Amino acid sequence: MARPGFLLEVDDKTPALMTPSGADLRLERVGVGTHVVYPADAVASSDPTMLIDQALTAPVDAQPLVNRLAPGTKLTLVIADEELPLPRPQFDPRRTLVERVLEAAARSGVNDVELVVANGLRQRWSPAQITSVLGDRVATSFLPDGLVTSHDVTSDDLVQIGEVDGAPVRLNRRVADSDLVVVIGLASGVNHRCPVAAGLTDLGTINRMYGANADENAWSAVEALVTEKVDAFTLVAVLGQPLLSGNMRFVSKREWEWHVADKLAYAGARQVINAMPRNGASLVHASMSADYAIIDVVAGDPVAVRRDAALAWQAANAVEVPGSADVLVVPVWGAAIDEGPIGSPLDAAHHALVRAAGSHLGSPFVRPGGVMIGFHPLPNKFSNRRQSAAADFFAKVLPASTDPAEIAAQFEPSALADEWYLDLYRKQFAHHPLRVFHQWYRTAEATKGLDDVIWVGADRRSASLLGHRAASTYADALEIASDAVGKHPAITFLRGPGLALGDVR
Amino acid sequence: MSRKLPSWAQPRRGKQKPKFTWLRDVARLLRTHGRPAGAPLAERSGLELATRVQLPEGHFTLGLLRLRFDIELVGADALTGLRQPLVFAANEQGALDYQILRMALPSRMRPTNLRVSRALLRGRNVVTFTDDPQAGRLVGDFSTVPAELANQHNVAIVPVGLTGTFKLKDILKLPITTKPKVSIRFGAPVHVRGRSLTEATAELQDRVEQLVHEGELTWWTVEQRRQGLGEVTPPNPTPRWRRLWDQSAPKPEDGSRIWR
Known part of the structure; x- marks a missing residue:
């Protein structure tokens, strides 16, 4: 720990x-x-497969995932992309989460599977990004057939699922038509909003939730509508603090615990940046990635999972001030x-x-x-x-x-x-x-x-x-x-x- | 409509000059500081045995292998993120299987087949092979050893399908001008926990056979077929020469060349 x-x-x-x-x-x-708030120590991650399997077999307020999968199920995996943890993860847990869900789906004989990225207003994922986050296995299996798509908030092909305050709420067609939606996400901060509502609805709805005149009631109403209309099973990995590796390890360590190697690495990195003001920073920060320990994996009912993931993140990262x-x-x-x-x-x-x-x-x-x-x-x-x-x-x-x-x-x-x-x-x-x-x-x-x-x-x-x-x-x-x-x-x-x-x- | 910014709010102009900071930084940092009052003690960090796999783009021994073989690594990405040590479980094809598998992997991942249980305890990867295949089959049977090892040490088994290494030692003695084609195919890891050894061994057998027979298909198709078919149907008995013939088939021309 x-x-x-x-x-x-x-x-x-x-x-x-x-x-x-x-x-x-x-x-x-x-x-x-001065009061200095130090976050919890960053530690190396371990293979999350066991945590995921446990979460899938004992979900919160829901049946185990395998019980909900049948050969005729129209299954959609939604990859939440709200707040990308940065520096980007060395081992993106979403990849293992997706793979474990797909293995369960294959065991149950599910044929109709698609993956949708709930990017909302964020950039849509390029094939290179899909491959780097979800791995070669998923990319080679689903990308050539166009079975991995990013949501387009401006698309005409969205389905109206209801109204909130007289305004229509439109949702990604594949998600709206699915028998079961498995939402896969990460918890790395205090924002634990519904990723389907924030990432897969239309522009007007997102603007009502986040715009200049946004209010909490609009949020709650859209979330409630989406929860009612979409049969979802959520799987969330709660992340720890970023652990920088190699020459940048000193960034994740407390200053009085720096060894000689850390001090030299710090002086070296600074020198590279200062000696080459134009390219030094890119050189030091090129392919920067961090390892994030997985504190917990929570699966089950979307509302319960968001609550439990928030509590797990809070327990690991709260500092009394x-x-x-x-x-x-x-x-x-x-x-x-x-x-x-x-x-x-x-x-x-x-x-x-x-x-x-x-x-x-x-x-x-x-x-x-x-x-x-x-x-x-x-x-x-x-x-x-x-x-x-x-x-x-x-x-x-x-x-x-x-x-x-x-x-x-x-x-x-x-x-x-x-x-x-x-x-x-x-x-x-x-x-x-x-x-x-x-x-x-x-x-x-x-x-x-x-x-x-x-x-x-x-x-x-x-x-x-x-x-x-x-x-x-x-x-x-x-x-x-x-x-x-x-x-x-x-x-x-x-x-x-x-x-x-x-x-x- | 425009805001009036203060007169001193000017953008930064001119290039930043290179600075030499190293000596000053080192001199400053070498002054030691104690632990501030109230700061928690540093944790004693032991030797990290369980590291996660991160495959490099290329490495020295793989480069060496490529000088002599037309080698392809398929599905190596399936290893990314797995916690080491691992049990590699491969099909036995020829005498050079072990050496080729070892050389194809980076030094930190190279498996051993000696004193495997002790090696796993020390954080080293191990490899086990199938028995010799019976007549008409490409893949022999696995014993329960890989599953037992994985269960005992709580590690994952990585199925490995080797093709092209059959009689490779003899092939290398021939005065051939082309490089022999060797394919090493890694499959999705098998986790034993919560299942019987027989069940895990059957799944492993299944995955390795699929890798050897259907290396060209995607992981999802293989997963689906595996579930759908239950058991892999062995292909029609093939004469030995056909295996060698197929394995030494010329590589298709990859695109036209400008200078010909």
């Missing part, structure tokens, strides 16, 4: 702390008295937010404010009116293919307004009608243009309660476009923050690269 996470109060003995900023790796001295702080410090490592080495400014802001700062049990890490200090260079760089809509959002929408309601009214309709973005989404494996809008709404919502957001070492124009501020050093950032929180603020520092769940009391 991994060592649980803990809260460290910085004292004179505490070494400088690992504070990644985009691709840059650095050690930063933090003030005495004494009270909300005045200042929250979040270093943002590029490899933890994007497939590239640095990550875009929008991804960095979303990660720091929504994912990291929002990973708590109800009471936030930082008090209302507090300040968040992030570490990221916020370069104005986006992937031409995957993030075309995000690049335009950053260049054209944010200079005009940061207000979600205004953006939704004035810019969202034209982006949704843009044939170029839609073509990139449908054919070039780019994110849907609506994704960046939703991402911004959540970021803006999280910023609302804070007095200021300050980025250390950031591009000043990018920070300003986000409505935030930039500082050259950590000390300068604290100096700026002192206007709002005084000269002696309580500081909480979230040490990555994984997420801890804050049990703030």
Whole structure:
């Protein structure tokens, strides 16, 4: 079992702390008295087959899967793709989950099997991505016959399964027509929403659930409708913290436990990045992957599985924190937010404010009116293919307004009608243009309660476009923050690269 | 409509200059720090025996094999992520089976067939073979040894189908100009727990026979057929020369060449 996470109060003995900023790796001295939240230790994974078999034979609030499979069953495996754990997993557990379900289906003589990726607004999976996540066996068996598909939220071929508040809810045809849907997913954070509702419905429904005017009632109503209409069996692997291997192992270790080899690896990686500012980061971060231990595998009724998986993740990752702080410090490592080495400014802001700062049990890490200090260079760089809509959002929408309601009214309709973005989404494996809008709404919502957001070492124009501020050093950032929180603020520092769940009391 | 940004909010311009940081970092890091008060003790990490398989793109001994054989590895991806040690269970074809299987695998995965139980305890992979096939069959029978080993050590059995190694030692002595074709096919792992040894051995037998007979089909088709047919129907008895003839069939021309 991994060592649980803990809260460290910085004292004179505490070494400088690992504070990644985009691709840059650095050690930063933090003030005495700062509370540093360390997530649980990252440990190596083991073959999850036994856990999966146990979960399939003793599911929660449901019959064992084999009892529900018969030769004539129209079976669909839904691969949830809500929040990809980054750095990407060395051994993606979804592959083993899919293989075990398929073996059970083969034993029961099921012939009609298809796999659907519940990607929602995220990029649709390319054949290379399908092969890398699900493995050669599944890819060679199903891809040539077109039996692995990614959901298209703009497709005309969706089936209406009902209405919520007078608006139709349309679902992926294959899923709606299936006798049994096995939903396969990962739990690696606090978001435990229904992946079918979020990933396999139509654009209008997703916008009602996540848009600028989203409300909890719409969520619950759509989830309830989907649960009622789709006969689903859910299988979820609960993941631990990312364990970096090889030369990057030091990232997953606590600073005072670094051996000489770790220290040399750190100095070497930093030197490569600094000696070649253009390509060094790509060289160090190329094919970055991490090993995630599988804490538990939960199977059965979708609602019960989401509840139990959330509890398992909470039990493994919760860290008790004494009270909300005045200042929250979040270093943002590029490899933890994007497939590239640095990550875009929008991804960095979303990660720091929504994912990291929002990973708590109800009471936030930082008090209302507090300040968040992030570490990221916020370069104005986006992937031409995957993030075309995000690049335009950053260049054209944010200079005009940061207000979600205004953006939704004035810019969202034209982006949704843009044939170029839609073509990139449908054919070039780019994110849907609506994704960046939703991402911004959540970021803006999280910023609302804070007095200021300050980025250390950031591009000043990018920070300003986000409505935030930039500082050259950590000390300068604290100096700026002192206007709002005084000269002696309580500081909480979230040490990555994984997420801890804050049990703030 | 446009927001007015402050005048100092200018984008970063100019290229970042290369910096030499190594010496300073090393000097800074070599200063030792104790464990901060309240930090939990470090865990004593023992020697990790159970590692998961991650196959490299290529390796030295496989490259060497390719100099002498037209070798193909099929379904090696099925091994990815499995916890080692493993029990490889292969069909006996010829005298070179063991050496070829070992050389085709990277050094950390190379199995042994000596003192197998002790090897498994030490975290090393092992290999067991079938008996010699009876007349008319391509695959001999497995004993319950692989299942017993897997059960005793709680490890997975990897079915391996070898084709092209029949009489290979004799073939290599011939003055032939083409490389003999050898195929090593890995199947989905067999887990023994919760089942009887006989049942697991029957499944293993079944999978290896399928791999040898139907290597060209997809895993899902093989799985379905296996379930549908129950037992694999042995092919019609084949004369020995036909096996050698098929195994040495020329490789189809792979695309046209520009310079001919």
